[in-house]
Amino acid sequence: QKEVEQDPGPLSVPEGAIVSLNCTYSNSAFQYFMWYRQYSRKGPELLMYTYSSGNKEDGRFTAQVDKSSKYISLFIRDSQPSDSATYLCATTHSGTYKYIFGTGTRLKVLA
Amino acid sequence: DAGITQSPRYKITETGRQVTLMCHQTWSHSYMFWYRQDLGHGLRLIYYSAAADITDKGEVPDGYVVSRSKTENFPLTLESATRSQTSVYFCASRSSGAPTGELFFGEGSRLTVL
Numbered sequence: 001q002k003e004v005e006q007d008p009g010p011l012s013v014p015e016g017a018i019v020s021l022n023c024t025y026s027n028s029a030f031q032y033f034m035w036y037r038q039y040s041r042k043g044p045e046l047l048m049y050t051y052s053s054g055n056k057e058d059g060r061f062t063a064q065v066d067k068s069s070k071y072i073s074l075f076i077r078d079s080q081p082s083d084s085a086t087y088l089c090a091t092t093h094s095g096t097y098k099y100i101f102g103t104g105t106r107l108k109v110l111a
Numbered sequence: 112d113a114g115i116t117q118s119p120r121y122k123i124t125e126t127g128r129q130v131t132l133m134c135h136q137t138w139s140h141s142y143m144f145w146y147r148q149d150l151g152h153g154l155r156l157i158y159y160s161a162a163a164d165i166t167d168k169g170e171v172p173d174g175y176v177v178s179r180s181k182t183e184n185f186p187l188t189l190e191s192a193t194r195s196q197t198s199v200y201f202c203a204s205r206s207s208g209a210p211t212g213e214l215f216f217g218e219g220s221r222l223t224v225l
Contacts, residue, residue, distance in 0.1 A: 008151070036214075043201055043216030044154070088153065097142055097161065097205075098169065099214065103153035 003027055006089055006102030015111050019076040023089035023102045026070065030091040030100075033065050035074045038086045038104065047087070048074065079109045114138075117202050117217035125225050130189045132220045134202030141207040143185040144169075144214065145177065147198040154201065160185055192224045 006023045013019055021035075032051055036044035048063040050056045056063045064073040072089050089102040115136040124130050134143065145157040156169030158177040166177050174196060176188045189196055202217040 006153075041219070043203075043218050044214075045216065046213055049213070090154075097144075097159055098156055101146075101154040103151060 001026060003100045004089060004091060004102045007105055008103050010106040010108060012108045012110060013079055015079060015081060015109055017079050017109070019074075019079050019083070019107060019109075021074040021076075021087050021089075021105050021107070023072040024070055025072065025091055025100075027091075027093075028067070028070070029093045031093045032091060033063070033072050034090040034099075035061075035063055035072075036088045036090060036101075038088060040085075044088055081109045081111045084108045115202060115204055115215055115217045117200075117220045119220060120218065121221050123223045123225065124192050126192060126194060128192050130192050130222065132187045132189075132200055132202075132222070134185045134187070134217060136183055136185075136202075136204045136215075138204065138206065138215075139182055140204035140215075141182070142205040143179065144203040144205075145175075145185070145187045146201045146203065147171065148201060148219075149198050157187065157200075189222075192222075194224050196222065197224045198222060 004025045035048040037047045038044040050063050050065050053065050053067045060077045062075040086104040086106045088104040090099050092099045118133045141162050144159045146154040148154050155171050157175050160166045160179045163182050179185050200220045203214045205214050
């Protein structure tokens with residue numbers, strides 16, 4: 001079993017839709033949770049970062065962590081064609097420099 | 112220019128050849144990482160370095176060698192390339208003072224081994 005599981009998609013939605021991207025993880029020691037966005041033929045870039053459980057909002061993006069169910073979510077409101085990219089969840093815990101990444105979900109927002 | 116740069120961006124080589132992928136960062140970040148990205152596997156850590164002359168293995172280190180004689184450079188060498196090493200390689204860095212998670216990635220080096 002992989003430490004982080006993520007549906008690879010692809011996920012196609014119309015412009016303006018609410019998008020929900022999800023990951024599950026297996027190690028309860030994970031404390032830090034990240035979402036990276038990767039455009040085609042580019043390196044990933046950090047989109048959202050949360051510590052432990054709860055929600056974090058940044059503009060149209062909301063990251064949610066439920067440690068009781070080991071579930072990580074990213075919500076995108078009013079999705080735009082420019083949001084078309086691959087979204088990777090990642091996690092780690094204190095005392096290590098090793099980050100575990102999900103396989104990524106490819107999102108396409110149709111104009 | 113400031114940032115993290117990788118070279119070459121594209122490389123085609125043959126089985127058995129030695130290949131070195133270069134990574135250079137201008138932020139003086141302490142930590143540097145090499146990942147490979149493959150369909151169905153996502154990003155997997157090959158090697159990482161906490162400082163100059165300090166390196167450690169990641170999840171998939173076999174067939175790779177790294178060095179870090181200077182803080183800003185972290186080259187990755189494939190001593191005898193195999194077809195299974197065909198992949199996209201990403202270098203990343205992180206400041207020791209940054210909150211956990213702020214990895215900065217290069218643009219990637221796309222390697223094909225024939």
